[in-house]
Amino acid sequence: MSLVERLIAWGERTELPDALTRAAIAGLVWRTDRALRNVSPGADAAFAAGMDRFPVAIHVDAANAQHYELPPEFFGESLGPNRKYSSCYFDSPEASLAEAEDRALALTMEHADLRDGQRILEL
Structure with a gap:
């Protein structure tokens, strides 16, 4: 796990001021934008071709279990x-x-x- 991944995981478990969270997100967007500008021509086509080998969704059972573990009353109160x-x-x-x-x-x-x-x- 990279340092950035560790910091993101920590930030998701920690209450942080909105200003700090927004600054961190802006930094990640800037970093990703910079990385995407340096992608070689044809890389997007290669990525798309590679994605064809993967299923549309993975860990579906775990996602569904998490989604449906809440009682219907919760959704009545929060939606x-x-x-x-x-x-x-x-x-x-x-x-x-x-x-x-x-x-x-x-x-x-x-x-x-x-x-x-x-x-x-x-x-």
């Missing part, structure tokens, strides 16, 4: 009326959780160019 746990969009500080859920769903529909009468398969 909005749509039980949307993937994201919300708070477009103002005064927005309620229900409004943020509705706004996120509306943005998804807009970005996907969904219209009445379409048949949609949601996974």
